[in-house]
Amino acid sequence: MAPRLRIPLDVPAGEARDRYAENYRRMTHDRGRLFLMAGDQKVEHLNDDFVGEHVSEEDGDPEHLFRIAAAAPVGCFATQLGLIARYGADYPEIPYLIKLNSKTHLVPSAQRDPLSLAWQDMGQIADFVRTSGLRVVGVGYTIYPGSENEAAMYTEAARIIFEAHRLGLLTVLWAYPRGKAVANESDAHLIAGAAGVAACLGSDFVKVNPPLDATGRADGALLREAVAAAGRCGVVCAGGKETTVEDFLERLHAQIHEGGTVGSATGRNVHQRSRDEAVRLCRAIHAITVEDASVEAALALYRQAEAVPAR
Numbered sequence: 001m002a003p004r005l006r007i008p009l010d011v012p013a014g015e016a017r018d019r020y021a022e023n024y025r026r027m028t029h030d031r032g033r034l035f036l037m038a039g040d041q042k043v044e045h046l047n048d049d050f051v052g053e054h055v056s057e058e059d060g061d062p063e064h065l066f067r068i069a070a071a072a073p074v075g076c077f078a079t080q081l082g083l084i085a086r087y088g089a090d091y092p093e094i095p096y097l098i099k100l101n102s103k104t105h106l107v108p109s110a111q112r113d114p115l116s117l118a119w120q121d122m123g124q125i126a127d128f129v130r131t132s133g134l135r136v137v138g139v140g141y142t143i144y145p146g147s148e149n150e151a152a153m154y155t156e157a158a159r160i161i162f163e164a165h166r167l168g169l170l171t172v173l174w175a176y177p178r179g180k181a182v183a184n185e186s187d188a189h190l191i192a193g194a195a196g197v198a199a200c201l202g203s204d205f206v207k208v209n210p211p212l213d214a215t216g217r218a219d220g221a222l223l224r225e226a227v228a229a230a231g232r233c234g235v236v237c238a239g240g241k242e243t244t245v246e247d248f249l250e251r252l253h254a255q256i257h258e259g260g261t262v263g264s265a266t267g268r269n270v271h272q273r274s275r276d277e278a279v280r281l282c283r284a285i286h287a288i289t290v291e292d293a294s295v296e297a298a299l300a301l302y303r304q305a306e307a308v309p310a311r
Contacts, residue, residue: 003031003032005021005024005025007020008202008204010161010162010165010202011165011166011168015168016165016166017168018168019169020170022168023095023137023138023170024204026076026135026137027075027076027095027097027137027138028263028290029073029075029290032234032262033256033262033263033289033290034076034234034236034262034264034265034289035073035074035075035264035282035285035286035289035290036074036076036078036097036263036264037065037072037074037076037077037078037265037266037270037271037282038078038238038266038267039065039069039077039083039267040078040079040102040140041267042079042080042083043102043103043104044104046104046105046106048105049268050272052272055272056272056277058274058275059273062087063087064271064275065079065271066087066088066090068270068271068275068278068282069094070091070093071275071279072270072278072279072282072283073282073283073290074094075095075263075290076097077094077095077096077097078096078097078099078140078265079098080099080102080119081099081120081128084134085132088132088134092133093135094135095135096136096137097136097138097139097170097172098120098125098128098136098138098140099139099140099141100118100119100125100140100141100160101119101142102116102142103115103116109147109179109180113144113146113147113149113178113179113180113181114149115147115149115152116142116144116153117152117153117156118156122139122159122160122163125139125167125169129167129169136169137169137170138170138171138204139160139164139170139172140171140172140174140207141153141156141157141160141161141171141173141174142173142175142176143157143174143176143198143201144176144177144179145177145193145194146181146182147178148180150179154197157201161201161203162202165202170204171204171205172204172205172206172265173198173201173203173205173206173207174207174238175194175195175197175198175206175207176194176208177190177191185209186209186210186211186216187211188212188222188225191208191209191211191226192228192229193229194206194208195208195226195227195229195230195233196229196230198230198233199229199231205235205236205262206230206234206236207236207237207265208235208236210223210255211223211226218251219254220251220253220254220255220257221254221258221259222259223259224258227260227261234261234262234263235259236261236263236264237261237264237265238264238265238267239264239266239270240268241268241269242269242272243269245284245299246295246299248269248281249284249285249288249298250295252264252285252288252289253288253294253295256288256289263289264285266285269281270285280302283301283302284302
C-alpha cells in the first residue's frame with residue numbers, strides 16, 4: 001500500500017502540486033521508498049572511483065552511468081547538470097535529479113573547513129526543465145554541518161528547497177558532518193543532528209552516511225535516532241565504498257527494517273561494475289527497497305545470468 005503523500009505547504013496549489021505528486025510517485029515507485037543512483041563522484045572523488053584494479057573498464061566512460069540508469073529500476077539518477085545536458089538526449093527515459101553543488105576531495109578538512117556552493121541558480125534549472133524535455137524530478141545539494149561555513153550552505157540550501165518546491169520538484173540533501181570541529185563523522189547522535197537540520201531546511205529526503213558503533217561496525221539500529229530526528233524528511237543511506245554484494249544487501253535490509261530508513265543512495269557499489277552486473281545489482285536493491293524482498297530473494301535476482309541489451 002502506498003503511504004499517504006503529504007505535500008509541503010511551500011508547494012503552490014495547482015500545477016506545481018500535481019507535478020510534485022507525480023515526481024514523488026515516480027521517484028519512489030509509489031511506495032514512499034527511494035533508490036537513488038548517485039553519479040556525482042566524478043567531482044567529489046575526481047577519477048579515483050572510475051579506474052582501478054577492481055573497477056570495470058566500462059566505468060572510465062561517463063556514459064556508463066547513463067547506460068546503467070536507463071536499464072535499471074532506479075528511482076532517480078543524480079548527477080551534475082553538465083553531464084545530463086551532454087547525455088540526456090540519448091537517455092530521455094531516466095528520471096534525473098540535478099546535483100547542484102559538488103567539490104573535490106583535494107583540500108582536506110584538516111586544512112580548511114568544507115564549503116560547497118551551487119553551480120546553477122534555480123532560474124537556470126527552471127529553464128532547463130522547461131526546454132530539455134527530460135524527466136527532471138528533483139534537485140540535490142550537499143551540506144556540511146560542523147563546518148565554519150555551514151551558515152552559507154544552509155542559507156543557499158533553504159532557498160533552493162523553497163524554489164524547487166515552487167517548481168514541483170523534490171529535494172535531496174546530502175548531509176555530512178565535517179570540519180575541524182567534528183571529532184567523529186560516524187557518530188550516530190551527530191548524524192541524527194544532521195538529519196534534523198535537513199528537516200528544518202525543508203528537504204524531502206536526506207542522505208547520510210550510516211553510523212558506526214564503538215568497534216567501527218555498521219549497525220542498522222543506530223539509524224533510529226536519525227530517522228526520528230528527520231521526521232517527515234525521509235532518510236536514505238549512502239552506499240559507501242565497494243563491498244561484496246551479500247554484505248551490501250544485508251546492510252541495506254537492516255537499514256530499512258531495523259533503522260527505519262526509506263532507502264539508499266548508491267554510487268560506487270553500482271557503477272564500478274560492468275553494466276550487466278550493475279543492472280542486476282540495481283534490481284536486487286530495488287527489490288529490497290521498494291518491494292520489501294528478503295536478502296535471499298534479492299540475491300537470487302542479482303545472480304540471474306540475464307544479459308542487458310546492448311546500447
